[in-house]
Amino acid sequence: SAAEKGGYDYFMLKEIAEQPKAVADTLLGRIDAEGQLTLDELRIDDAELREVDKIVMVACGTAYHAGMIAKYAIEHWTRIPCETELASEFRYRDPILDGRTLVVAISQSGETMDTLMALRHAREQGAKVLAICNTNGSTIPRESDAVLYTHAGPEVAVASTKAFLTQLVACYLVALYLGQVRGTKWGDEIGEVVGELARIGEQVDEVLATMEPVRELARGLADKGTVLFLGRHVGYPVALEGALKLKELAYMHAEGFAAGELKHGPIALIEDGLPVVVVVPSPRGRSVLHDKIVSNIQEIRARGAMTIVIAEEGDEAVVPYADHLVRVPRTPTLLQPMVAAVPLQVFACELATARGNEVDQPRNLAKSVTVE
Ligand code: G6P
DSSP states (O other): OTTTTTTOSSHHHHHHHTHHHHHHHHHTTSBOTTSOBOOGGGOSOHHHHHHOOEEEEEEOHHHHHHHHHHHHHHHHHHOOOEEEEEHHHHTTSOOOOOTTEEEEEEESSSOOHHHHHHHHHHHHTTOEEEEEESSTTOHHHHTSSEEEEOOOOOOOSSSOSHHHHHHHHHHHHHHHHHHHHTTOOOOHHHHHHHHHHHHHHHHHHHHHTTOHHHHHHHHHTTTOSEEEEEEOTTHHHHHHHHHHHHHHHHOOEEEEEEGGGGGGTGGGGOOTTOEEEEEOOOSSSSHHHHHHHHHHHHHHHHTTOEEEEEEETTOOTTGGGOSEEEEEOOOOGGGHHHHHHHHHHHHHHHHHHHTTOOSSSOTTOOSSOOOO
């Protein structure tokens, strides 16, 4: 009913709008006044966490993209090798696991069959399993050694939005906590990140307030057949997520690529008027990546692409090459996915509406895939 949707036309719109609160709720009580992480609910003791020598993230769909992004953060902050794998691939390839492996199963519903089977397999091999889950008492957390709940509240729309942002928050909390208990050298960067994490909700609000041009752009693209997405570093999984959203909601051919792979194939797809969304990393910090992606934008634009550029405020280098420019607030590189994903959600939702699709219940899809 309209009341359940809080006055929005679709649950998805409501859930997109709820993201600042979902992020804040997921952080609540987990960072103390000194900026130290307190994850008492973790139930895996610090001694065991200090022994972990490998982390494997397993998930499906959007949750898998959260895991892909988390890999960058975990390896950077903890120096523990981390892999992220699709749950459906993981369990059938005889993965190498033992008592020092921490497997992190990410699932909004807590009922996804492939993720559940992956965690069962991991536990049989003696690995410790931590669930990151949004649904209290669901199967995945019940069968795990520990759980860190995301506090996104119920997510109804099939396409995941607020759960995704909170999965990222939860993964980052785990990464920072591991850094803390293992005594990883906490430079200024870590302290800064904890502070910035607390501001992400506000920044998502800022993004939401500036989405009208994105909606207008989406409406104008309703007749296109294909949209490509490019990114580097954590922007790469964001590109994959943008493409997944478009498939799910707009039923369009959409693909995400690592921008560095352009020359190895994808650039052959570029033709006149093809919309290409490019997620641009901050020019501050990892400026090498920024310079490289600016040349990628030039390369595709020279071949006729319509460039839709998502870049942080103050990034002037992209301006000459952006047919459409979407600004996101300044964040540390590793946190950028939380703001950069939002315009992509809005874009896909609006395209679906323009194409007359059912936003909350896309054809052929289920909210929770409880079969293999
Ligand atoms: C389905 C949903 C996706 C979700 C995926 C994993 O495909 O449509 O939105 O990302 O399942 O679901 P989970 O509940 O495990 O996060």
